[in-house]
Amino acid sequence: MRNATLWRSLLGVEKAVIEEVEFDEDEQLVVAHVRPRKRARDRCGRCGRASPGYDRGEGRRRWRALDLGTIQVVLEAGAPRVNCREHGPTVAAVPWARHGVGHTYAFDAQVAWLATQCSKSAVTELMRIAWRTVGAIITRVWADVEAVHDRFAGLRRIGIDEISYKRGHRYLTVVVDHDSGRLLWAAPGREKATLHRFFDALGEERCSQITHVSADGADWISAVVAARCPNAVRCADPFHIVKWATEALDDVRRQAWNAARSQAGGRSTRIRWSRGRIRQDAAGDAKALKHARYALWKNPENLTTRQQAKLAWIAKTDPTLYRAYLLKEGLRLIFQLDYDEAVEALEAWIMWARRSRIPTFVDLQRRIVKHKASILAAIEHGLSNGLIESVNTKIRLITRVAFGFKSADALIALAMLNLGGHRPILPGRR
Numbered sequence: 001m002r003n004a005t006l007w008r009s010l011l012g013v014e015k016a017v018i019e020e021v022e023f024d025e026d027e028q029l030v031v032a033h034v035r036p037r038k039r040a041r042d043r044c045g046r047c048g049r050a051s052p053g054y055d056r057g058e059g060r061r062r063w064r065a066l067d068l069g070t071i072q073v074v075l076e077a078g079a080p081r082v083n084c085r086e087h088g089p090t091v092a093a094v095p096w097a098r099h100g101v102g103h104t105y106a107f108d109a110q111v112a113w114l115a116t117q118c119s120k121s122a123v124t125e126l127m128r129i130a131w132r133t134v135g136a137i138i139t140r141v142w143a144d145v146e147a148v149h150d151r152f153a154g155l156r157r158i159g160i161d162e163i164s165y166k167r168g169h170r171y172l173t174v175v176v177d178h179d180s181g182r183l184l185w186a187a188p189g190r191e192k193a194t195l196h197r198f199f200d201a202l203g204e205e206r207c208s209q210i211t212h213v214s215a216d217g218a219d220w221i222s223a224v225v226a227a228r229c230p231n232a233v234r235c236a237d238p239f240h241i242v243k244w245a246t247e248a249l250d251d252v253r254r255q256a257w258n259a260a261r262s263q264a265g266g267r268s269t270r271i272r273w274s275r276g277r278i279r280q281d282a283a284g285d286a287k288a289l290k291h292a293r294y295a296l297w298k299n300p301e302n303l304t305t306r307q308q309a310k311l312a313w314i315a316k317t318d319p320t321l322y323r324a325y326l327l328k329e330g331l332r333l334i335f336q337l338d339y340d341e342a343v344e345a346l347e348a349w350i351m352w353a354r355r356s357r358i359p360t361f362v363d364l365q366r367r368i369v370k371h372k373a374s375i376l377a378a379i380e381h382g383l384s385n386g387l388i389e390s391v392n393t394k395i396r397l398i399t400r401v402a403f404g405f406k407s408a409d410a411l412i413a414l415a416m417l418n419l420g421g422h423r424p425i426l427p428g429r430r
């Protein structure tokens with residue numbers, strides 16, 4: 001075979017012998033006939049151990065390789081079986097592809113890189129594969145990355161959370177590293193057994209080195225953490241505490257909205273804005289309250305002028321809702337204070353909420369009292385930095401992209417490849 005070196009480089013098969021390259025004009029396909037080099041031959045496909053030959057298997061196979069220019073390329077080779085001591089008759093390993101798959105390493109690597117960089121349609125169109133195939137590819141790429149990297153070395157401060165996917169029907173338990181900001185681990189489910197699997201993977205010695213654990217206050221998480229890392233300081237996750245307050249506020253807004261709607265007798269009138277003043281009737285109130293949620297949710301510094309006006313209007317027309325808003329903001333701001341200030345502010349906030357005569361906030365106050373120690377621990381130990389929130393937001397974006405995957409494994413692989421600190425690199429690059 002002339003230009004064998006060039007072909008080996010072009011095809012990314014350095015450890016193979018190129019027997020022949022042909023061009024199928026009808027199919028517009030380059031077919032490269034290859035075989036493993038002598039030293040890479042007769043090895044078990046599963047464990048790589050040199051093993052005696054068994055039989056010729058099911059004949060020749062093809063592997064999709066990276067395109068050459070605009071032309072598709074496949075490698076074709078025999079796929080004999082060897083008789084592994086451990087695995088019995090097994091198809092022999094090939095140096096250009098993972099065991100039992102139809103794409104080369106280079107192809108897989110490019111798909112994994114693209115999946116962390118581009119849209120779904122960009123990956124599937126460019127690589128001419130289905131999104132489910134992308135899912136299968138990134139799952140095996142991540143499995144290989146996971147096998148060679150020790151993600152848990154030197155782990156000290158972790159955050160545990162649950163994230164919903166499949167439109168809220170399924171959950172992932174996720175663990176992040178507070179010090180590196182990386183996603184460490186994720187698994188389907190949100191129960192004690194799920195989290196025990198993480199600590200099992202971590203091992204007893206490393207569990208004992210964990211100094212801080214932040215979580216959302218769910219009992220199933222606290223129970224497992226108390227059992228597996230008894231010495232770790234348990235911190236509340238500020239992101240969730242603020243979320244509780246936002247939910248309480250939304251509850252108050254909904255009540256106000258329902259009240260306004262029943263007053264209006266179901267009529268619907270459009271709200272009109274003129275020169276910063278609002279003309280409205282009860283139905284207008286209802287509508288305005290329905291749309292006020294973003295003004296109420298957002299941090300004040302991010303409000304648009306229109307949302308500021310809406311808030312001013314709420315202050316004037318619905319003192320209870322406005323008080324609920326101030327309570328939510330008050331709680332959020334506590335996480336931006338120094339520890340000593342925060343201790344005082346939290347006490348004051350609890351008193352304020354207790355006397356607010358807003359039932360949802362009185363309830364919230366009880367919940368806050370229950371978690372007071374862990375809330376203050378989060379502030380004292382600097383775990384109130386919004387890190388989890390950002391990882392959370394990123395995973396949520398990924399779950400949306402990963403929606404078409406068949407398995408949770410593919411979703412986890414995509415999240416880990418994106419946020420786990422070992423992003424894929426393009427084949428042939430360093």
Ligand SMILES: [Zn+2]
Nearest residue numbers: 044047084087
């Ligand atoms: Zn084997």
